[in-house]
Amino acid sequence: MSDTALSESATAVPSTPSTAPTIVARGVTKSYGKTRALRGVDLRLEHGEILGLVGHNGAGKSTLMRMLAGIEQPDDGAVDARERRAGAAWNADSAAASGVRMVYQELALCDDLTVAENAALSDPRPTGLWGWRGRAEQRIGTALDTVFPGHGISVLRRTGELAMAERQMVEIARALCTDALSMLILDEPTESLGVDATAQLYAHLRTLTRRGVSVLLISHRMQEVLANSDRIAVMKDGTVVETFAAAATSESELLVAMGGEVRAAGADVTAPRAADLTAERGAIVATVRAASGISFEARAGELIGLAGLAGQGQEQLLNKLWGAGALSRGVTVPRRRAYVPGDRQTSGILPLWSVAENLTISAMRGISRLGIINGRAKRELAAEWIGALKVRGDAATPITALSGGNQQKVLVARAFAADAQMVLLDDPFRGVDVATKNELYALMKAEAAAGRCIVWYSTENSEMAHCDRVYVFRANRLVSELSGESNTEERIIADSFDENTGDQR
């Protein structure tokens, strides 16, 4: 086991007991077009610490992370790394050479390559012409076994065949396949991980810091950051506004520093225009008959939640509602529907288009006559929604210049801007910050009150409190229907598991 990543990094790093800060950012600024992502960031990452980095979407976390990893250069200011040789620029190559590794939120794996090949791609260590494959299998296998014992992932499988949680494990493990790891940057590493794997990951981060590795942990999960960091830096509007010692702060204090609201709902959003809807409130607009269990029914003016453990059939129901046509049996749906996909990168945004074009693509019926789009109506519609949802950036901004949370706002606005009777949301708020979520919840409620029917799948049970009715899924069936008093998080969790055996099916 002498050539494994983890034992190598164990021996390589503490040999120089330097305790200078691993990396220091001073007055770093960065702009993308008109959007100012960073406006003078000061951040210091000490030797052997876990620094939590929290902030709303668009606060500049991802940009700062790319600066620290040397992938992008600051417009102004400087990034000083302990490992950097004097006179050398801090870029992707020198960062990689000094043991900086990054775990991306949008997983950076090639679906068509095997787990071992993916690991070899990002492993900077030289390997021979022959036998590199075996060595790569050995290294990634050992890394997986060390961090996630009992992971059950075959290193020969293509990563495209793996489940989301397994891919996340591979992404984390392969960052550890390196010599002399000095800094590990984790961007939302536990978003798709289960409870056990999350605990395993944090346990391993502690063994890494004991060897002197510095960890930058970016997460929206306040409890995890509080429980596992040494210090927590809070970002807001492109600067680090405050740094707390994790032991001496609380979730509400962090939320206040981030500028977020602690209350669950309350952001006031007024829908730009009353939807022109034909169905009356309370009329049944969609049904899905089920052979067993409860049948799905949706009325106009309702906000319906789909809950349960991930992958129990919620997405299939949304697909049925979205893809239903004249030939589908047992499904009735309104003619005009809109859909908000969960994975904005692959099936959401049109990356070459501007914000306005992305926003109005579904609303063409309303703003065109005889197939010709009315340019002014389009711009007005886009401006209304950008104002209502406080999207950062104007209508002409390229969509890719926006942060992830703002892109998600545009996608939600796209669905509501269309004159659809039924809006389907496929877990659209993964990795979206609290303030944005509150705005979007308020929007959804306002739109439902205006007579639309909204069907919303979410993996976060606490969000279901906003719904008028909730269907709980288990093993591809609807097992319960909750509303009013019975719609509680405890009840959803109880119904998500089999009451008889207590097992997840």
Add this chain to the structure above:
Amino acid sequence: MTTTIQASARPGLAGRARVSAVHGFPALLSLVALVVIFGISVVNQPGILSVSGLTLMLMSAVPLVFAAQAQMLIMSVGDIDLGIGALIGLVTVIAATLLAESPLLGWGLLVAIVGVYALLGLIVQKRGVPSIIITLGMSFVWIGLGLQILPTPGGATPDWLTAIGRWRPDSVPAPLVFIVVATLIGWYLARQSRIGSRMRALGSSAPTLQKAGWSLAGTRVTAYVLAAVLIVVSGLLLASQTRSGDINSASNFTLMTIAAVILGGGTFSGGRALPIGATLGAVTLGLITVLLSLMSLSSSLQSAAQGIIVLAVLAGRIITERFTR
């Protein structure tokens, strides 16, 4: 470390075989089609079950297999080469004229072709020109050059090349040796080497490859250069069989190689490379011609028959994939 590391992090042989079977599954139907066609041919003409019979039957597939491996490399980075047939024709022309008359100039031209391919890869990567446009454009250049050098089919290949074409061992059919060699080269380049995994990574997800610190341009240029070398070899082997040069001798190779890669489990979107599948696809398509002449069907039906078999295999794959899921 509190956790115990398992003795073997690497999977065993059984796991390896199972995963290979799953990954190679798309090529299986191509194998079925090949066996069926071969079976029908044997029933019609039992004489082919001999070394000389197999040699005659497989001979036409040899250049096609090399060309299919080249196309597979290009398709693995997500591109398509529409100039492959014209270029093979040009190589036969060069082989039958300049390579015999002034070897230095001939070899220089062949090396220049490889250089042009490197340039094509660079342009596709840096300027974002779609590969089908640039290779289609180049195919006209190749045809023009070929007609300039040798307006009508003819010429004579150098002796050493003719000797390769004449090589007939008694124990094994010579074409089978070439086909196996081509497959091994393709397998090493695309699946076994590090550059091969980078090429597939480029076709699968270019941003990921870039994040991992590799040059996208370098990877694409390498893929094009390796493909160009295989194309030149394919052209030389075709010339060694015909012993003459003809710019139009391989014009149907372009679409046949693409069909072979797809039959063998490749995808248009890139990221996949199945060398054994590509070989099976190419041999299947090559054998259809032989089978039709054995059944004394009109050769004008050849293209139609090839198309029907490609469609049948692809439809069969979709159906079986649905059942196995």
